[in-house]
Amino acid sequence: MSTAEGTRPVDVLTVVSTTDVTPAVRRVSLSAAPEVVAAAGPTLALLVPRVGDRAPQWPDVARDGRIVWPQGSHGVALRSYTARRQDPARGLVDIDFVLHGDGPAATWAAAATPGDVLAVASVAPLGHTPAGWVLLVGDETALPAISRILAAADPGTRGLALLEVADPAEEQPLVHPAGVEVRWLHRGDPDPGAPDLLVAAVAVLEPPADPDVFAWVAAESATVRAVRADLRGRWGLGRAQHHAIGYWRRGRAMSPAG
Numbered sequence: 001m002s003t004a005e006g007t008r009p010v011d012v013l014t015v016v017s018t019t020d021v022t023p024a025v026r027r028v029s030l031s032a033a034p035e036v037v038a039a040a041g042p043t044l045a046l047l048v049p050r051v052g053d054r055a056p057q058w059p060d061v062a063r064d065g066r067i068v069w070p071q072g073s074h075g076v077a078l079r080s081y082t083a084r085r086q087d088p089a090r091g092l093v094d095i096d097f098v099l100h101g102d103g104p105a106a107t108w109a110a111a112a113t114p115g116d117v118l119a120v121a122s123v124a125p126l127g128h129t130p131a132g133w134v135l136l137v138g139d140e141t142a143l144p145a146i147s148r149i150l151a152a153a154d155p156g157t158r159g160l161a162l163l164e165v166a167d168p169a170e171e172q173p174l175v176h177p178a179g180v181e182v183r184w185l186h187r188g189d190p191d192p193g194a195p196d197l198l199v200a201a202v203a204v205l206e207p208p209a210d211p212d213v214f215a216w217v218a219a220e221s222a223t224v225r226a227v228r229a230d231l232r233g234r235w236g237l238g239r240a241q242h243h244a245i246g247y248w249r250r251g252r253a254m255s256p257a258g
């Protein structure tokens, strides 16, 4: 049902349970109607209410995808997340939140309890193109997307996944083709986004002999810019051969809270 001329309501999901996947990652399982779950991903424009607000003022979505915010204070923040898993048969969507300690989304996830709600304004693809040889580069925020890419990859796929996490306790089991090496990089004490662990790891890689190559990169924005420049320059990857997106910005919120 349209809420106003040419707009539609957002899809609201309800928290069923939470699980600590690792010390820094909380999985929030949300329920919705099967058709909503089937459409909820993989990339989500998530509407996160202020902690404790069970009746937030949701925006509507215009036909062109624009979010139409209610007048005045609405207490809802817009953030991008990835559906780690969608199970329409059970009516469940899992979202893995990095508990980085600040920001409306991380704060909401840390406090989430059954019955809490959040909403999805729109969805998008992961931006990955299957190829014979893949390079996957990311930090904890990219693990949900990389886990989906690896799980969906053709069994004959070859390549390398470079995954930056704080320490071994943050590693997660991943289903992946035998020909894709999964290499965990531990940053140790430095703040996330501070060290150029991923940049340095990519800088020593030689491009594969296989011309059917695709690189997918997501992490802190400055890291992604440096990796993207290396892959476009030294590896000579064209636009259709890579997808490199800043998933968060060090010291800056992704957008204002409502």
Ligand SMILES: Cc1cc2nc3c(=O)[nH]c(=O)nc-3n(C[C@H](O)[C@H](O)[C@H](O)COP(=O)(O)OP(=O)(O)OC[C@H]3O[C@@H](n4cnc5c(N)ncnc54)[C@H](O)[C@@H]3O)c2cc1C
Binding pocket: 043, 077, 079, 080, 081, 082, 083, 095, 096, 097, 098, 099, 100, 102, 103, 104, 105, 106, 107, 140, 141, 142, 144, 145, 192, 245, 246, 247, 248, 249, 250, 251, 252, 253, 254, 255
């Ligand atoms: C397409 C896409 C998919 C994403 N999928 C996921 C996902 O599945 N899971 C996930 O956890 N994140 C994911 N992210 C990243 C997430 O959107 C950002 O981390 C976002 O900034 C979190 O919002 P917030 O409200 O918690 O913090 P914000 O209000 O945006 O930022 C507040 C402060 O926290 C800092 N900050 C933000 N993120 C981090 C971090 N990871 N580590 C350390 N400091 C941080 C900022 O620099 C800022 O100082 C995704 C991003 C994109 C673009």
